[in-house]
Amino acid sequence: MRFVKGHGTENDFVILPDPDGVLDLTPEAVVRLCDRRAGIGGDGVLRVVRTKAAGRVAPALNEAGLGDAADAEWFMDYRNADGGIAEMCGNGIRVFARYLVDAGLAAPGEWNVATRAGLRRVALGASGDVSVDMGPADLLGPAEATVAGTVYRGERVSVGNPHLACRVDGPVAALDLSRPPGFDPGVFPDGVNVEFFRTVGERHLEMRVYERGSGETRSCGTGTVAAAAVAARSAGETGGGPSEWTVDVPGGRVTVAFEDGTSRLTGPAVLVAEGETRPGWI
Numbered sequence: 001m002r003f004v005k006g007h008g009t010e011n012d013f014v015i016l017p018d019p020d021g022v023l024d025l026t027p028e029a030v031v032r033l034c035d036r037r038a039g040i041g042g043d044g045v046l047r048v049v050r051t052k053a054a055g056r057v058a059p060a061l062n063e064a065g066l067g068d069a070a071d072a073e074w075f076m077d078y079r080n081a082d083g084g085i086a087e088m089c090g091n092g093i094r095v096f097a098r099y100l101v102d103a104g105l106a107a108p109g110e111w112n113v114a115t116r117a118g119l120r121r122v123a124l125g126a127s128g129d130v131s132v133d134m135g136p137a138d139l140l141g142p143a144e145a146t147v148a149g150t151v152y153r154g155e156r157v158s159v160g161n162p163h164l165a166c167r168v169d170g171p172v173a174a175l176d177l178s179r180p181p182g183f184d185p186g187v188f189p190d191g192v193n194v195e196f197f198r199t200v201g202e203r204h205l206e207m208r209v210y211e212r213g214s215g216e217t218r219s220c221g222t223g224t225v226a227a228a229a230v231a232a233r234s235a236g237e238t239g240g241g242p243s244e245w246t247v248d249v250p251g252g253r254v255t256v257a258f259e260d261g262t263s264r265l266t267g268p269a270v271l272v273a274e275g276e277t278r279p280g281w282i
């Protein structure tokens, strides 16, 4: 099985080129690939499938209107490190787009990628940062997370996938995220990605995240959009006007811009290695 390894602000992925959707990518195989000691290591897997073959790997979604090759040539089949499926990945889609250009499967420019959350438009050059139109960040009301016995009030946010973005007063580095934050499973029946953020300057946040299905990661693109959306609303910037936020995460920095009811995530996407798994290992 051929693979490429890449990351976006150190949120790292095993990329599996599978244009015809023929790999038997079981949850167990994903866990083995993402294992940092016995496998390749990663926060998730990005399977690269032609949209016209996506019916093989995501049949229900395809029937619900994933789009077709005219809308998006490629489908991002994203998996968390625990083998579970997620709707969207903001760092992953940048790495996915960089891989396609690097492999000569897409040209630099602007085009759609099909995801389980719908189509997302990426913009990238021959090298450098990648921008993604992430769609609207929907603020859905208050909820709580618990870390080491302390309750943090936050906001439920949908960026295609579920988030709980909690503002904290002190440095995010002080939080103990060695265990999963507690949350109400009645509010989040499918689990949730929990962000903790603090304002460190004008339209400038620092953030840490505990991801559903992957644990604490060095960055979460959809999470940065969720945190910036909550911060923008607190700053009274809820209209269609331009509002650009810088978000520092342990693995680097991204920017999140809101305009005309949508959000744009911009940040690095780096490919670091490629290879082949040993026959029979998976």
Ligand SMILES: N[C@@H](CCC[C@H](N)C(=O)O)C(=O)O
Pocket (backbone or CB within 6 Å): 011, 044, 080, 085, 086, 087, 088, 089, 090, 091, 092, 161, 162, 193, 211, 212, 213, 214, 217, 219, 220, 221, 222, 223
């Ligand atoms: N790291 C990703 C989000 C990946 C999916 C998430 N763990 C979930 O289960 O929703 C990002 O960069 O957005």
